[in-house]
Amino acid sequence: MVEEGYVHRSITCNHCGSSPIRGYRYKCANCVDYDVCEQCEARNVHYKTHVFLKIRVPIPPLMNPRSALVAALYPGQNFGSEPPGYDFTELQKISHFDPVELEAFYDQFRSLSTVEREGGGIDKETFEQCLGPLGLEKNLITERIFAFFDRDDDQVISFEELVMGLSILCKGGIDERIRWAFRGYDLNGDGYISRPELHQMFKAYFHLSMELVRDVVKTMEEGMMESFDDEGGKPVSASFAAPIPTGSDTSSDTDDNASDDGVRRENRRTRRNRQKISDADVHMFGTLGSSSNRPERQFPRPAALTVGDVSHNRTTTPLASPELLSPTTPSAGSHPLRRLNTRRSLPHLSVSSPLRMSLEANSPNYQASLPSPATFAAGEEQWPVMEAMSQDAIEEMVDKTFQLAGCEDEEGLSFEDFKHVVELDTNLLAWFEALGSVF
Secondary structure, three states: OHHHHOEEOOOOOOOOOOOOEEOOEEEEOOOOOOEEEHHHHHOOOOOOOOOEEEEOOOOOHHHOOOOOOOOOOOOOOOOOOOOOOOOOHHHHHHOOOOHHHHHHHHHHHHHHOOOOOOOOOEEHHHHHHHOHHHHOOOOHHHHHHHHHHOOOOOOEEOHHHHHHHHHHHHHOOHHHHHHHHHHHHOOOOOOOEOHHHHHHHHHHHHHHHHHHHHHHHHHHHHHHHHHOOOOOOOOHHHHHOOOOOOOOOOOHHHHHHHHHHHHHHHHHHHHHHHHHHHHHHHHHHOOOOOOOOOOOOOOOOHHHOOOOOHHHOOOOOOOOOHHHOOOOOOOOOOOHHHHHHHHHHOOOOOOOOHHHHHHOOOOOOHHHHOOOHHHHHHOHHHHHHHHHHHHHHHHHHHHHHHHHHOOOOOOOEOHHHHHHHHHHOHHHHHHHHOOOOOO
16 A cells, blocks of 8 residues: 555654654644654544544655644543543433443533533533534524523533433434423413513524524635636636637728627627626626626515414414525525535534525525525615514414414413424424534
């Protein structure tokens, strides 16, 4: 094998001391100067939370970096391959996980644990870091999901709380999900879900959905700009080069006229090609700038987010659910760049999340659920209008929910009422699955 001939001269394994390292070299990206050979890397001799670079082709000795290449990815403590020192027997009995899974969760918990107390813990700040861009702004949905994990309400998620929360989110049955989703809606903890509480949760879910869509669009814009090739600043016409036709007459006047005609035809062809490219950009990505001759692509209007008919056992469908979004433009889900960037943008969503299903490329409502980049860049003033229109849709959803449960206006939804509605339409659990498993 070629790898056996690789010799990393002047590089010594920091564990076994072999020098030079032969074959593959593993360099720690978080340490200033730490390398191990293939055999030592397989034995987990370094911190589990540190990232290693697998180097095949030897780097000239003087070219080797003299500083850490990557900042620490985990906010918690560093730890090696020593035994966890935790008895998982009781947790195995009350959760849906086996000992191997629990040991892996314990390593993940330690990598996120920043609270200095016995057993450690994940505080709210670390929890918000785990949410990425969604953790930058306060939202009722993220607050309720943190409260779902933090069962003793001490503002710290312990290892036991982490395991029990993930047990329900990853492997829990419908009854468990209904019980904890009801507690999430019951903001004041009085055992009933009032109209204002239901309205607050629907509104928070709407805003969270919009933020997730913004994140998807931003990633698509970045991918589009990275793949854009202007051929070194050449004009667009350079991509459509064609010989300029000339007349058969040998006279100078004829040649001049033919040349002029050819130039004019080339100019017209260039303008047509530019317009075609602009139209293609509009069709695939939305308008990239303000131009009077470009068709304007419309963002799906919140007024179209209607609630399903009660007679069909569909109501209270979240605003980002596929059933609510009507396609307004031809589907472009087959475009490879769009499929790739959409998958990259949704790692935090569970497969069953209604928002993820509406944003998957193979979804029939994919195009309708995804606004164009220009809508966000040039249409920020439209958001107050959308906000007002969404309020009407949310009110209708609340009304339909109470009608389906058979409750009067002054009454709240009891657990039995809530369970009855969820049995008819599980979309009431959508907020509970909006962020996937989080961890």
